[in-house]
Amino acid sequence: MTASSLSFRLAVLFVIVGMAMGIGMAATQDHSIMPAHAHLNLLGWVSLFLFGIYYERRPALDTSRIAVIQVMLWSIGTVILTIAVAAIHLGYSAADPVAGISSLIVLAAMLMFAYFVFRPAAAIQSGPTMRMTPAE
Ligand code: HEM
Numbered sequence: 618m619t620a621s622s623l624s625f626r627l628a629v630l631f632v633i634v635g636m637a638m639g640i641g642m643a644a645t646q647d648h649s650i651m652p653a654h655a656h657l658n659l660l661g662w663v664s665l666f667l668f669g670i671y672y673e674r675r676p677a678l679d680t681s682r683i684a685v686i687q688v689m690l691w692s693i694g695t696v697i698l699t700i701a702v703a704a705i706h707l708g709y710s711a712a713d714p715v716a717g718i719s720s721l722i723v724l725a726a727m728l729m730f731a732y733f734v735f736r737p738a739a740a741i742q743s744g745p746t747m748r749m750t751p752a753e
Contacts, residue, residue: 620684624669627692631661653703660695660723668730678733687729694722 635658642648668688672679697719704712 618685619672619679620681620688621669621673621679623685623688624665624672627688628662628665628669631657631665631692631695635662649706650703652706653699656702657695657699660698661692665691665695671730671733683729684733687726687733690722690729691726694719694726698723 635654638650638654638657642651642654665688668691672684672688678684698716701712701716701719705716
């Protein structure tokens with residue numbers, strides 16, 4: 618599977634869970650896990666979907682193993698961070714180190730992405746900016 622397909626699929630799964638959390642908070646009038654909801658939606662839906670768009674526009678990167686690893690690392694970090702942040706806001710302060718470690722996982726994934734963005738232009742094989750269909 619390409620990095621973009623993986624990003625889009627995981628992003629949609631994350632936002633479904635994030636929206637369910639939002640509906641749960643609204644229905645119960647208990648907003649204590651709001652920070653976990655916000656992190657899941659912004660890391661898991663918005664950022665991951667943006668990664669997917671970036672990868673889809675660079676076919677050589679999209680099919681590379683390193684990009685898939687970046688998406689997986691980001692997603693694993695997001696899941697652990699979301700659970701840890703929820704636990705902390707529900708009063709389980711023991712989850713603090715877990716949140717700390719998972720935040721470093723997410724940072725590592727972002728540093729990988731930064732490498733893709735900043736590496737020399739010659740190493741990046743961009744896809745065509747415009748797709749043309751031959752006339753019949
Ligand atoms: C069914 C969809 C959703 C529902 C029902 C929902 C519900 C909520 C609720 C009840 C809160 C707590 C508000 C408060 O305590 O002040 C909240 C906060 C938040 N939500 Fe959602 N949400 C939904 C989708 C989303 C999505 C898709 C995103 C991001 C793309 C998002 C991002 C946020 C953020 C960033 C906050 C924190 C806002 C703040 O700090 O005041 N939510 N949401």
